[in-house]
Amino acid sequence: MSLAGLFLITFLLVHLGLNLLVITNNDPMVFNKAAHFMSTNKLIKVFEIILFGGFLLHIIYALILQAQNWLARPKRYHKTNKSETSPFSKWMIHTAVIVLTFIVMHLFDFYFKSKFGGAPEILVGGEHYHDFASMVVTKFRLPEFVILYLAAFIFLGFHLIHGFQSAFKTLGLNNKTYTPVIQALSIIYTIFVVGGFSAIPLVIYFQ
Amino acid sequence: MKLILKIWRQNSASERGRFVDYSLSDISPESSFLEMLDILNEKLIMEGEEPVVFDHDCREGICGTCGMYINGRPHGPDELITACQLHMRKFSDGDTIVIEPWRARAFPVIKDLTVDRSALDRIIEDGGYISVNTGNAPDANSIPVNKEHADLAMDAAVCIGCGACVAACKNASAMLFVSAKVSHLALLPQGRIEARERVHKLVARMDALGFGNCTNTGACEAECPKGIKLTNIARLNREYYRSRIF
Ligand code: HEM
Ligand code: SF4
Ligand code: FES
Numbered sequence: 001m002s003l004a005g006l007f008l009i010t011f012l013l014v015h016l017g018l019n020l021l022v023i024t025n026n027d028p029m030v031f032n033k034a035a036h037f038m039s040t041n042k043l044i045k046v047f048e049i050i051l052f053g054g055f056l057l058h059i060i061y062a063l064i065l066q067a068q069n070w071l072a073r074p075k076r077y078h079k080t081n082k083s084e085t086s087p088f089s090k091w092m093i094h095t096a097v098i099v100l101t102f103i104v105m106h107l108f109d110f111y112f113k114s115k116f117g118g119a120p121e122i123l124v125g126g127e128h129y130h131d132f133a134s135m136v137v138t139k140f141r142l143p144e145f146v147i148l149y150l151a152a153f154i155f156l157g158f159h160l161i162h163g164f165q166s167a168f169k170t171l172g173l174n175n176k177t178y179t180p181v182i183q184a185l186s187i188i189y190t191i192f193v194v195g196g197f198s199a200i201p202l203v204i205y206f207q
Numbered sequence: 208m209k210l211i212l213k214i215w216r217q218n219s220a221s222e223r224g225r226f227v228d229y230s231l232s233d234i235s236p237e238s239s240f241l242e243m244l245d246i247l248n249e250k251l252i253m254e255g256e257e258p259v260v261f262d263h264d265c266r267e268g269i270c271g272t273c274g275m276y277i278n279g280r281p282h283g284p285d286e287l288i289t290a291c292q293l294h295m296r297k298f299s300d301g302d303t304i305v306i307e308p309w310r311a312r313a314f315p316v317i318k319d320l321t322v323d324r325s326a327l328d329r330i331i332e333d334g335g336y337i338s339v340n341t342g343n344a345p346d347a348n349s350i351p352v353n354k355e356h357a358d359l360a361m362d363a364a365v366c367i368g369c370g371a372c373v374a375a376c377k378n379a380s381a382m383l384f385v386s387a388k389v390s391h392l393a394l395l396p397q398g399r400i401e402a403r404e405r406v407h408k409l410v411a412r413m414d415a416l417g418f419g420n421c422t423n424t425g426a427c428e429a430e431c432p433k434g435i436k437l438t439n440i441a442r443l444n445r446e447y448y449r450s451r452i453f
Contacts, residue, residue: 073310
């Protein structure tokens with residue numbers, strides 16, 4: 001669970017790096033070529049399988065964990081828990097379901113379209129490329145799409161701000177010197193990832 | 208003080224329970240929470256009703272028997288105390304106080320507010336001790352112990368097995384309790400010898416008894432009357448992986 005979670009955390013950084021190409025480059029072909037490379041390269045194909053495995057593992061463990069935890073308290077308290085704790089931790093499964101819904105929609109929009117057709121194509125230098133860059137720009141001109149996207153990342157942020165540092169505790173990695181650093185990194189990483197992914201629709205929308 | 212008490216009444220684990228409202232007046236703000244319940248029970252007995260069953264023993268905050276969930280918090284609205292050390296001055300005149308038993312699958316209700324917490328003893332039985340007789344206290348310096356470890360071990364050893372951590376946890380997990388027991392023995396040379404088997408057996412038993420899993424939420428640490436730290440849970444995880452891998 002924790003290892004799969006940390007793996008997904010590194011994946012998000014790579015994904016963010018690629019996406020930022022859309023707003024940092026004026027030439028849309030930079031992003032299209034990067035996306036093309038990611039969907040055709042053999043080594044990346046291997047990573048793709050590992051990535052799906054990572055998601056699957058994380059989700060399966062999450063479901064088992066959550067089911068056991070709900071079963072461990074068959075009768076709930078009348079006056080609910082007032083203990084002072086991490087608020088994000090209490091909502092992990094709920095933020096997870098929102099993120100999962102978003103991921104499925106996201107796969108329909110990009111992954112399946114690139115595999116089974118439906119994405120716009122352009123011809124550059126005798127080779128066909130999916131024109132994801134202009135697709136992204138078209139979508140992010142729609143306010144409802146921007147809001148949906150931003151909301152999904154805020155919930156991902158809630159998931160990460162607890163998950164990042166929790167994974168280290170689960171792995172037994174804590175001590176007086178590094179734990180405060182990890183707690184700080186957890187916040188910095190979350191702000192960076194949520195901010196980075198959110199900047200893309202905002203920049204395009206207000207362009 | 209005038210109070211309205213909303214108390215969970217349940218005859219046995221197999222029967223359904225329900226809340227019953229009681230009103231009390233003339234309660235001194237200086238009386239303890241359990242004294243307040245004693246006054247209620249005397250009144251109930253005089254009226255020919257069944258008194259409310261609740262667990263208590265030392266009434267000094269050291270035995271861990273007096274578990275109850277008061278207004279949404281184990282041991283009620285104060286830090287680092289058990290319910291017997293809670294005083295009515297923490298409440299205001301006219302308050303409604305909701306009192307429930309610890310709720311966890313591993314802690315079935317015996318009657319009213321008393322639950323069967325022996326699941327914690329079952330965990331200890333599986334290795335929460337040192338198997339050899341160590342005799343009288345040895346000379347203080349015959350076994351060198353590093354000061355930092357000695358302090359951490361003693362901090363973990365103050366766990367009184369009250370179960371507030373399980374009661375507070377959204378997953379009804381006993382990780383804080385188990386981590387305290389594992390830590391206080393694993394940090395000292397005498398306990399180190401059996402550390403590997405111990406952590407393994409204790410965790411296996413905890414899982415088998417139907418406690419939930421730890422998600423590092425920290426409600427246990429916030430509610431533990433003895434201030435057991437969450438860092439013990441990370442140590443338990445570390446000990447557990449070490450016992451599996453090396
Ligand atoms: C890119 C997406 C995701 C990342 C980076 C991520 C990361 C993490 C991390 C690091 C943890 C902490 C693990 C630990 O303490 O051992 C965690 C916990 C959890 N994750 Fe995810 N996760 C993601 C998506 C999902 C999805 C799609 C689900 C769907 C079911 C999910 C369900 C959970 C649950 C239920 C927990 C709860 C554990 C707890 O309460 O501490 N996560 N996640
Ligand atoms: S860890 Fe704290 S709350 Fe849990 S049983 Fe021990 S003393 Fe009670
Ligand atoms: S009765 Fe012993 S701790 Fe409260």
